[in-house]
Amino acid sequence: xxxxxxxxxxxxxxxxxxxxxxxxxxxxxxxxxxxxxxxxxxxxxxxxxxxxxxxxxxxxxxxxxxxxxxxxxxxxxxxxxxxxxxxxxxxxxxxxxxxxxxxxxxxxxxxxxxxxxxxxx
Amino acid sequence: xxxxxxxxxxxxxxxxxxxxxxxxxxxxxxxxxxxxxxxxxxxxxxxxxxxxxxxxxxxxxxxxxxxxxxxxxxxxxxxxxxxxxxxxxxxxxxxxxx
Amino acid sequence: xxxxxxxxxxxxxxxxxxxxxxxxxxxxxxxxxxxxxxxxxxxxxxxxxxxxxxxxxxxxxxxxxxxxxxxxxxxxxxxxxxxxxxxxxxxxxxxxxxxxxxxxxxxxxxxxxxxxxxxxxxxxxxxxxxxxxxxxxxxxxxxxxxxxxxxxxxxxxxxxxxxxxxxxxxxxxxxxxxxxxxxxxxxxxxxxxxxxxxxxxxxxxxxxxxxxxxxxxxxxxxxxxxxxxxxxxxxxxxxxxxxxxxxxxxxxxxxxxxxxxxxxxxxxxxxxxxxxxxxxxxxxxxxxxxxxxxxxxxxxxxxxxxxxxxxxxxxxxxxxxxxxxxxxxxxxxxxxxxxxxxxxxxxxxxxxxxxxxxxxxxxxxxxxxxxxxxxxxxxxxxxxxxxxxxxxxxxxxxxxxxxxxxxxxxxxxxxxxxxxxxxxxxxxxxxxxxxxxxxxxxxxxxxxxxxxxxxxxxxxxxxxxxxxxxxxxxxxxxxxxxxxxxxxxxxxxxxxxxxxxxxxxxxxxxxxxxxxxxxxxxxxxxxxxxxxxxxxxxxxxxxxxxxxxxxxxxxxxxxxxxxxxxxxxxxxxxxxxxxxxxxxxxxxxxxxxxxxxxxxxxxxxxxxxxxxxxxxxxxxxxxxxxxxxxxxxxxxxxxxxxxxxxxxxxxxxxxxxxxxxxxxxxxxxxxxxxxxxxxxxxxxxxxxxxxxxxxxxxxxxxxxxxxxxxxxxxxxxxxxxxxxxxxxxxxxxxxxxxxxxxxxxxxxxxxxxx
Numbered sequence: 001x002x003x004x005x006x007x008x009x010x011x012x013x014x015x016x017x018x019x020x021x022x023x024x025x026x027x028x029x030x031x032x033x034x035x036x037x038x039x040x041x042x043x044x045x046x047x048x049x050x051x052x053x054x055x056x057x058x059x060x061x062x063x064x065x066x067x068x069x070x071x072x073x074x075x076x077x078x079x080x081x082x083x084x085x086x087x088x089x090x091x092x093x094x095x096x097x098x099x100x101x102x103x104x105x106x107x108x109x110x111x112x113x114x115x116x117x118x119x120x121x
Numbered sequence: 122x123x124x125x126x127x128x129x130x131x132x133x134x135x136x137x138x139x140x141x142x143x144x145x146x147x148x149x150x151x152x153x154x155x156x157x158x159x160x161x162x163x164x165x166x167x168x169x170x171x172x173x174x175x176x177x178x179x180x181x182x183x184x185x186x187x188x189x190x191x192x193x194x195x196x197x198x199x200x201x202x203x204x205x206x207x208x209x210x211x212x213x214x215x216x217x218x219x
Numbered sequence: 220x221x222x223x224x225x226x227x228x229x230x231x232x233x234x235x236x237x238x239x240x241x242x243x244x245x246x247x248x249x250x251x252x253x254x255x256x257x258x259x260x261x262x263x264x265x266x267x268x269x270x271x272x273x274x275x276x277x278x279x280x281x282x283x284x285x286x287x288x289x290x291x292x293x294x295x296x297x298x299x300x301x302x303x304x305x306x307x308x309x310x311x312x313x314x315x316x317x318x319x320x321x322x323x324x325x326x327x328x329x330x331x332x333x334x335x336x337x338x339x340x341x342x343x344x345x346x347x348x349x350x351x352x353x354x355x356x357x358x359x360x361x362x363x364x365x366x367x368x369x370x371x372x373x374x375x376x377x378x379x380x381x382x383x384x385x386x387x388x389x390x391x392x393x394x395x396x397x398x399x400x401x402x403x404x405x406x407x408x409x410x411x412x413x414x415x416x417x418x419x420x421x422x423x424x425x426x427x428x429x430x431x432x433x434x435x436x437x438x439x440x441x442x443x444x445x446x447x448x449x450x451x452x453x454x455x456x457x458x459x460x461x462x463x464x465x466x467x468x469x470x471x472x473x474x475x476x477x478x479x480x481x482x483x484x485x486x487x488x489x490x491x492x493x494x495x496x497x498x499x500x501x502x503x504x505x506x507x508x509x510x511x512x513x514x515x516x517x518x519x520x521x522x523x524x525x526x527x528x529x530x531x532x533x534x535x536x537x538x539x540x541x542x543x544x545x546x547x548x549x550x551x552x553x554x555x556x557x558x559x560x561x562x563x564x565x566x567x568x569x570x571x572x573x574x575x576x577x578x579x580x581x582x583x584x585x586x587x588x589x590x591x592x593x594x595x596x597x598x599x600x601x602x603x604x605x606x607x608x609x610x611x612x613x614x615x616x617x618x619x620x621x622x623x624x625x626x627x628x629x630x631x632x633x634x635x636x637x638x639x640x641x642x643x644x645x646x647x648x649x650x651x652x653x654x655x656x657x658x659x660x661x662x663x664x665x666x667x668x669x670x671x672x673x674x675x676x677x678x679x680x681x682x683x684x685x686x687x688x689x690x691x692x693x694x695x696x697x698x699x700x701x702x703x704x705x706x707x708x709x710x711x712x713x714x715x716x717x718x719x720x721x722x723x724x725x726x727x728x729x730x731x732x733x734x735x736x737x738x739x740x741x742x743x744x745x746x747x748x749x750x751x752x753x754x755x756x757x758x759x760x761x762x763x764x765x766x767x768x769x770x771x772x773x774x775x776x777x778x779x780x781x782x783x784x785x786x787x788x789x790x791x792x793x794x795x796x797x798x799x800x801x802x803x804x805x806x807x808x809x810x811x812x813x814x815x816x817x818x819x820x821x822x823x824x825x826x827x828x829x830x831x832x833x834x835x836x837x838x839x840x841x842x843x844x845x846x847x848x849x850x851x852x853x854x855x856x857x858x859x860x861x862x863x864x865x866x867x868x869x870x871x872x873x874x875x876x877x878x879x880x881x882x883x884x885x886x887x888x889x890x891x892x893x894x895x896x897x898x899x900x901x902x903x904x905x906x907x908x909x910x911x912x913x914x915x916x917x918x919x920x921x922x923x924x925x926x927x928x929x930x931x932x933x934x935x936x937x938x939x940x941x942x943x944x945x946x947x948x949x950x951x952x953x954x955x956x957x958x959x960x961x962x963x964x965x966x967x968x969x970x971x972x973x
Contacts, residue, residue: 010262013229013270020225055262057255069408076140078410084269100410101469106272118419119410119469121167140407143443150438170402170413174435175443182438205417207430207450207497 003120004028006047008038008064009082010056014105018051021109027116035059039067042074049120050079051103051112054090062097069098078119082107130156134199136164138172146172150179158183160213163194168202180213190214222274229270231577233319236263238646240312245649248305257300261290267315276322279315282333286311289340298343307339313650393424393457399477400450406473407444417450417499419466424456427496453481453496580676583636587823590626590633591920594824597626598917598941627918634821638673641719641728644683645670648690648717655694662701662712663694669719674726675821678798682728682818685794689730689814690715692788697734697812707809709733725842726820731813737806739763745772764804764812768792796952798822799840799935801899817842825921827948828896829914829940833883836946837910838919838938843951845897845905847913850874850890861887865895865907872897875958876909877949881933898951906955917941921948933957 005027007018015031022029030045032038034056050068054061061081069075078100083090091102103115130153135142150158160176183190191214203210243260246253268283289308292298300308314333321328398420402413420426431449435441454463463478464471601619645667656663674682698704698713705711718729739760746752746766758766766772770789795802800818819825819842827838828847848867855874856864863874874895878884888909895907919938924931924947935950 011266011270012232013225013266013273016225016228017273020221055258055265057259057262073141075408076410078412084272095409095472098409105269119412119415121412121415139412140444147438147441147443154438168414169407170446170448171407171444174445174447175438175441177432178435178438178441181435185437202414204497205421205428205499206414206448207428207452207499208432209497212432 002026002028003048003116004030004045005116006030006032006038006041006045006050008032008035008050008052008056008061010034010053014053014082018112021107021112025109025113035061035064035067038064039071042068042071046074047077049116050077051082051116052079053082054094062093065094065097065099080115080119128156130158131161132158133161134165134172136166138165138168140169140171143169143171143175147175150175150182154182155186155188157189158191160190160192161194162192162199163196165196165199168199170206173203173206173208176213177208226274229274230319230323232270233267234643236267237312237316237319238643239263240315241309241646241649244305244309244312247300248302248309252300254294257290257294261287261294264290264315267319271322274322278328279318279322282311282315282318282337285337285340285344286315289344292344298346304343307336307343309650309653311336311340313653316650393455394459395453395455395481396460396463397477397479397481398450398452398454398463399475400452400467401475402446402448402470403473403475404442404444404446406470407446409473411470411473413448413450416466416470417452420452420454420463421499423458423462423466424454426455426499427453428499429496451496578636583633587633587637590630591823594626594630594918594920595939595941597622599943602941630824634675634823637676637821637823639676639679640671640673641679641682641726642670644679644686645717645719647683648686651687651690652694652715655691659695660700661694661698663698664712664714666714666716667718668716672719672721672726673820674719674818675823677822678726678818678820681794681798685791685816686717686728686730688791689788690717693730693732693734693812693814697732699735703735707735721820722817725817728816728818729813730816731811733811736808736810736812737764737767737804739808742766761805764806767804768802796950799825801952823921824918825938825948826916827919827938828916829946830894830896830910831912831914832881832910833878833888835883836914836940836944837877838946838948839896839898839908839910840935840948840951841916843898845899848895848897848907850893850895850907852891855890863890865890867897867907872905872907873958874907874909875955877954878909878911880954880957898955906958908949908951908954919946919948 005022007015007022007029009015009018009031010033015033019029019031030041030047032041035052036058038050038052039059052061052064056064059067065079065081068077068079079098081091081094081099081102082105083094083102084105094102100119101115103112132149132153134146138146158179180190192210195210200210203213240260240263243256243263246256247260264283264287268280268287271279271283286308289298293300293304298304314328314336317328318333320326400413400416406413417428429451431451432447434449435447436445441447456462460478460480467474467476470476597619601623604615604619648667649665652663652665655661693715694713698715699707699709701711704713714733716729716731718727718731720727743752743758743763743766746763746769747754747756749772751766751769751772752758767788768791770787772787772789792802795816795818798818799822800816802814802816804812804814806812825838826841828841828844830837830839850865854866856866856871858864864871865874866872874890876888878888879886888911890909893909893911894913895909897905897907899905917940919940921936922938924934924937928937931947933950933953934947935953936948938946938948940946
């Protein structure tokens with residue numbers, strides 16, 4: 001059974017890179033453009049794992065993660081945060097918001113897939 | 122607890138035993154207290170630690186109640202998960218003593 | 220999709236982000252302190268940095284990084300975005316744009332400029348941020364980054380002395396690590412799972428495990444989401460401690476974790492006695508979500524089949540829906556269909572931001588071309604039906620009317636695809652204003668209005684150059700220096716206002732400055748000096764103002780670096796004319812000047828009046844025509860050898876013989892036998908164009924002559940009429956210009972006015 005990944009990122013470039021990488025690795029991919037849309041599609045997507053950016057309009061990554069963790073049904077979904085190397089502070093905030101792990105940008109495909117494999121069964 | 126001997130409950134575990142399922146499972150076990158219990162774990166695909174904790178607590182409770190608590194059918198995945206976390210299916214059994 | 224395509228997307232996105240960045244910075248400059256504005260600005264730079272990193276565009280990344288850091292200070296209220304700060308930021312935005320362009324097109328960037336800005340940005344960031352907080356971040360980042368590279372390195376240094384082992388043995392045997400792992404409930408709440416961590420740990424090496432369940436409360440007391448199990452694990456691996464630690468990378472904050480090398484002296488059997496360790500088999504691939512592969516696949520296949528069936532049904536319904544719509548349309552229920560379409564459009568609008576797609580421009584152009592052909596074809600069909608069906612009552616005629624209506628609607632819709640807001644061009648102008656103001660030491664504020672006014676993409680593309688020139692001109696020549704402004708009792712900060720709006724099927728772009736206005740004395744003197752006008756010429760203020768559009772005119776005493784560059788307003792005027800537009804100026808001394816440009820919304824179709832001149836069919840753009848009139852002999856007055864005037868309501872207007880000017884005939888036509896088209900030319904003057912007869916009005920599809928043949932003086936383009944004949948579209952301004960004595964040949968007109 002294909003694992004389903006929900007990606008949340010406002011950058012079209014990053015969305016496309018995620019899509020290509022994940023599809024090539026045999027994942028099913030659902031994409032949202034910001035935190036609000038991410039929460040909206042959660043029910044329908046019912047993903048096995050979520051990959052989200054931090055800086056996004058309307059609802060940022062922290063808010064989105066908190067939203068997922070508050071959701072009775074989906075709170076157990078592992079969430080990986082896309083972050084840049086230097087953002088130790090952001091990493092911590094993301095963890096406090098309930099992130100499962102992180103992927104350092106710019107990601108290379110193996111790192112991304114590896115991180116996803118680590119948090120999913 | 123004046124339960125009649127021979128009264129038997131059964132519980133089929135769902136495919137995914139995750140964080141959300143732990144509370145459900147706990148509730149189900151609580152409602153089955155006092156009955157001899159046979160658990161069917163044949164459908165389990167994914168088992169998290171918290172459900173295993175609940176099951177183990179259940180086995181202990183049944184042991185204290187001196188009621189049988191057994192896992193009848195075990196899926197390969199469940200079996201291997203138990204092995205991985207350093208447990209065995211035997212630990213999740215309680216014998217009826219005497 | 221491959222990486223090149225994604226890179227293309229990245230650059231497109233960069234353009235959008237740069238526009239977002241600039242407009243955000245300008246808002247901040249205007250005193251906007253909405254946190255969302257700051258966030259949007261930050262995100263734009265962050266997003267460019269992120270994408271650039273993915274493509275290894277290091278220059279872009281490093282500059283964006285410094286910029287981002289400074290913006291972050293603004294975001295966290297450590298740095299007040301005052302005018303000085305924003306000046307640096309706006310310049311940085313310009314450099315970021317340059318770096319982006321260089322990354323895409325391979326050009327080079329002014330290194331010294333970007334280096335200087337990096338320093339300024341860093342100074343801003345450091346000036347307000349206490350140094351310690353910056354140094355705290357570094358080790359944290361280093362720790363986080365550390366595990367990754369050692370993953371594959373095989374031998375990591377082991378902080379222990381192995382006297383008893385030789386290297387070879389160690390490599391084969393590996394080192395045994397004792398791992399204590401006590402998860403806390405937060406670990407689970409964050410979506411981590413101990414079973415998965417243990418799974419990954421088992422992959423690091425040979426593993427034995429003991430699960431300590433002593434802390435488990437009774438069933439009554441247990442918190443189902445608590446964390447009660449603890450583990451003692453022995454892992455034998457050659458990969459080193461870091462490999463083990465990296466397994467817990469995501470979890471180490473939420474568990475007590477201890478990893479140490481097992482003491483060699485410890486007797487394995489002894490240990491086994493105190494803690495029963497269960498060996499974990501190496502192959503636990505069953506946990507990789509493949510639990511019941513066969514069943515799942517079966518289900519999936521079933522679901523897929525179902526989905527396909529559903530889709531098919533939906534598709535069938537959609538098709539029948541289209542059939543119904545088509546039926547409705549063919550029955551003549553056009554209004555209903557139209558209403559439905561409008562309702563649908565409104566529904567889309569109501570649903571917030573309408574979904575958009577990106578389409579290759581070539582595809583749109585192909586479609587536009589085809590629709591153009593369709594329009595022509597439809598016109599030809601109509602004509603032949605009318606010719607062959609004299610009584611005109613057949614149902615074919617009614618059908619044709621429908622067809623005509625539909626064709627027109629399709630055409631409008633297709634044109635709308637190409638329509639885009641002028642915003643990007645307007646945004647580019649603010650950079651020009653900044654740079655020129657900087658160079659000339661002026662303080663100028665650009666206000667833009669109507670940025671969302673839409674116009675054909677071709678028009679937008681071609682608008683940038685003349686507009687740039689005009690803006691440079693307005694800043695360089697229009698607005699005075701702050702000292703002069705203060706002396707004149709004005710705000711030292713000058714204002715340049717750029718406005719776009721739709722007016723009667725055209726787009727009107729106004730560029731207004733609050734500078735000194737045209738110095739008419741000087742302009743006139745310059746024109747006389749340059750032999751552009753006679754020394755005794757009697758010109759109205761308006762006519763004097765419009766002298767600046769004459770070729771070779773420049774009022775600046777010295778050709779400045781900014782608006783000089785060898786081009787004058789005549790070039791601007793010609794570019795606007797080439798777009799089928801008009802430009803004029805009005806000026807109030809001491810109060811500033813307003814340039815007004817009127818441009819067609821599209822370059823693909825044109826509403827024209829079809830006329831006959833010397834047996835030739837010509838099309839005159841309807842927008843140029845003010846009115847048509849039948850001249851009477853009494854209204855015609857000769858003036859000079861070949862000049863004639865026509866009196867219209869007590870004013871005189873030069874009569875232009877189109878046939879003569881285009882060399883269709885050698886003798887002058889008799890005005891009384893023809894029709895006069897009163898046209899407005901730039902500069903406001905009116906001329907009466909003489910043609911032989913009017914055939915009618917119609918919309919024509921413009922076919923470029925340059926593309927198919929070559930440029931013909933006095934002719935703007937060509938078209939194909941309904942009867943299949945080719946007709947030429949008149950270039951009204953060129954013809955009017957020629958009537959003033961300027962030759963129609965461009966190179967000669969330059970020589971004449973040199």
